[in-house]
Amino acid sequence: SQKIEQNSEALNIQEGKTATLTCNYTNYSPAYLQWYRxxxxxxxxxxxxxxxxxxxxxxxxxxxxxDTTLKQSLFHITASQPADSATYLCALDxxxxxxxxxxxxxxxxxxxx
Amino acid sequence: EPEVTQTPxxxxxxxxxxxxxxxxxxSNHLYFYWxxxxxxxxxxxxxxxxxxxxxxxxxxxxxxxxxERPDGSNFTLKIRSTKLEDSAMYxxxxxxxxxxxxxxxxxxxxxxxxxx
Numbered sequence: 001s002q003k004i005e006q007n008s009e010a011l012n013i014q015e016g017k018t019a020t021l022t023c024n025y026t027n028y029s030p031a032y033l034q035w036y037r038x039x040x041x042x043x044x045x046x047x048x049x050x051x052x053x054x055x056x057x058x059x060x061x062x063x064x065x066x067d068t069t070l071k072q073s074l075f076h077i078t079a080s081q082p083a084d085s086a087t088y089l090c091a092l093d094x095x096x097x098x099x100x101x102x103x104x105x106x107x108x109x110x111x112x113x
Numbered sequence: 114e115p116e117v118t119q120t121p122x123x124x125x126x127x128x129x130x131x132x133x134x135x136x137x138x139x140s141n142h143l144y145f146y147w148x149x150x151x152x153x154x155x156x157x158x159x160x161x162x163x164x165x166x167x168x169x170x171x172x173x174x175x176x177x178x179x180x181e182r183p184d185g186s187n188f189t190l191k192i193r194s195t196k197l198e199d200s201a202m203y204x205x206x207x208x209x210x211x212x213x214x215x216x217x218x219x220x221x222x223x224x225x226x227x228x229x
Contacts, residue, residue: 099169
């Protein structure tokens with residue numbers, strides 16, 4: 001079955017540094033991949049989507065890369081701020097007849113001032 | 114900006130009771146979803162719904178669960194006979210058109226269900 005793996009250990013970085021989060025997937029070749037942010041007690045919020053024919057996508061301080069050969073996406077936050085502290089989720093759409101988006105377990109990011 | 118709204122924010126029920134969780138998706142969205150998140154665990158897919166029928170469901174979504182779109186604005190999740198292990202945060206989501214690579218999910222802020 002399809003599987004998404006994200007680093008389960010929390011990532012602690014200093015304000016101003018670049019945070020890099022990893023998403024690996026198996027047993028699937030997605031046409032695109034999504035990243036969401038989740039704050040405690042809240043629903044996930046969409047951040048970025050990258051298609052299989054795009055190597056890189058940027059939005060303000062966020063950058064996502066997508067390597068379909070390695071089956072991996074990297075999510076970068078540059079010039080990180082304490083307000084970036086949250087859990088970041090990787091998601092894939094599975095089209096097995098119906099519509100189903102599955103999420104990785106997420107990586108918790110802590111940005112220290 | 115339009116948003117998905119869920120009610121109630123917190124529901125406490127006794128084991129064996131029926132609960133209905135309610136959601137109002139974004140008005141021009143056509144695809145609807147329920148997810149659950151047990152405390153400290155990942156967001157798990159339950160079911161997707163389109164054109165008044167279930168599009169996809171997970172193994173979690175057994176006969177105890179049902180979904181309905183009773184009118185043009187609400188989308189509900191019913192659990193017929195709750196179990197202790199149903200305690201979780203339940204998220205509703207909606208999207209315009211999945212599968213086209215430009216239609217992410219918009220989530221509500223969830224209903225925390227506590228089964229005692």
